[in-house]
Amino acid sequence: MRVYTTLLDYFGAQGWWPGESREEIIIGAVLTQNTNWANVEKAIDNLRAHRLLSLKKIATIDEPTLARLIRPAGYFNIKARRLKATAEFFVRNKNLKNPPRNHRFMLNLRDELLQVYGIGKETADSILLYALMYPVFVVDAYTRRFCFRHRLIESTRVDYEDIRLLFEDNLPRDVELFNEFHALLVRLGKTFCRPKALCEECPLNRRVFFLSKPIA
Numbered sequence: 001m002r003v004y005t006t007l008l009d010y011f012g013a014q015g016w017w018p019g020e021s022r023e024e025i026i027i028g029a030v031l032t033q034n035t036n037w038a039n040v041e042k043a044i045d046n047l048r049a050h051r052l053l054s055l056k057k058i059a060t061i062d063e064p065t066l067a068r069l070i071r072p073a074g075y076f077n078i079k080a081r082r083l084k085a086t087a088e089f090f091v092r093n094k095n096l097k098n099p100p101r102n103h104r105f106m107l108n109l110r111d112e113l114l115q116v117y118g119i120g121k122e123t124a125d126s127i128l129l130y131a132l133m134y135p136v137f138v139v140d141a142y143t144r145r146f147c148f149r150h151r152l153i154e155s156t157r158v159d160y161e162d163i164r165l166l167f168e169d170n171l172p173r174d175v176e177l178f179n180e181f182h183a184l185l186v187r188l189g190k191t192f193c194r195p196k197a198l199c200e201e202c203p204l205n206r207r208v209f210f211l212s213k214p215i216a
């Protein structure tokens with residue numbers, strides 16, 4: 001929590017996830033794989049301009065047309081297939097418009113999402129947290145780098161689930177907290193904790209956060 005409050009005091013609330021609807025957040029979570037958000041926005045704008053910013057419509061559109069529209073997001077052929085698979089999953093599972101709010105349901109849903117073509121853990125957890133409002137901590141490369149540099153993990157290759165549980169088991173399970181914390185870690189990673197760390201100017205400098213036995 002000290003990391004969180006320090007970052008929140010310094011950067012302020014990040015207002016994540018950028019997206020006007022649950023469907024837009026799900027679409028954005030797939031498109032943002034391996035690219036920056038500016039490119040995702042262009043792809044989303046294309047879909048919106050063609051009145052296709054809808055999972056139902058994406059599930060029925062042909063793949064080459066979808067690939068052409070999302071081209072700005074990069075890897076557009078693969079992402080078109082992934083996006084269609086994701087859209088088909090949500091269209092098939094109509095109860096996800098208003099999903100039950102219990103942990104067991106969320107864990108089952110997470111397992112099912114991970115079976116969808118092209119949905120990895122980071123994407124599944126982004127959808128669960130930001131679109132479906134479940135308290136799941138999203139782990140990305142910025143999180144790994146921060147954790148490693150502050151000796152919370154032994155290497156940046158530590159298993160995704162271990163890092164996720166490090167946060168989930170040591171913080172209140174709260175959607176807003178997880179939402180903001182992940183967004184702040186991304187901001188930290190882009191601003192100070194870059195590949196070449198800018199520790200001198202960083203708000204976390206000279207504050208020691210570490211585990212005596214980092215997670216291996």
Ligand code: SF4
Pocket residue numbers: 146149150188192193194197198199200202203204205206
């Ligand atoms: S930039 Fe330095 S002080 Fe800031 S989070 Fe990274 S390692 Fe820590």
